[in-house]
Amino acid sequence: MRFSRFKRAKEEVEVNLLPVMNLFVTLIPFLLLAAASYHVSVIPTSLPQKADDKTDAEVAARAVTVSLLIEKDRIELSASNAQVDKKTLAKLGMVLEKKDGKFDLEALSKVLYQIKMRYDQSDTLIVSPADEVVYRDVVEVLDTTREYAVNPGTEKEMRIPLFPVVVMSSKV
Helix, strand or coil, X not given: CCCCCCCCCCCCCCCCCHHHHXXXXXXXXXXXXXXXXXXXXXXXXXXXXXXXXXXXXXXXXCCCEEEEEECCCEEEEXXXXXXXXXXXXXXXXXXXXXXXXXXXXXXXXXXXXXXXXXXXXXXXXXXXXXCCCCHHHHHHHHHHHHEEEECCCXXXXXXXXXXXXXXXXXXX
């Protein structure tokens, strides 16, 4: 009898799988939802490129940054560049008043085309709309600054890109 306590009857033990199944029932949809909402994104970066024979100063002298301040009744245009003297930049600036409740987009387009022809490396436009400017007016101005139509409505119509890089800013 001495070893009787070690001789236990071998019972069949039932493993309760219900908690494990509940875990998987809860976990699998959660993992599927998490995987569906996971997006791989790319951070745009620019690498240094082999320089041409031109120096940065030469290229910078051929580019200006144009700023448009869109007010409720006018558009103020100005240009900036550290390599160009202030008198030359002041000549590029102008004010376009509204005519009959609309901005003179054709005049704006011509002025921007002249700036682009003079400073061909220019591609950046800073737009600062005032709070009271209607969204439609801002969109019309942005469409005008994107490209210039030469010989519109004819077979020889060409569209010249003006300022494709637009930076929206708030009025300071």
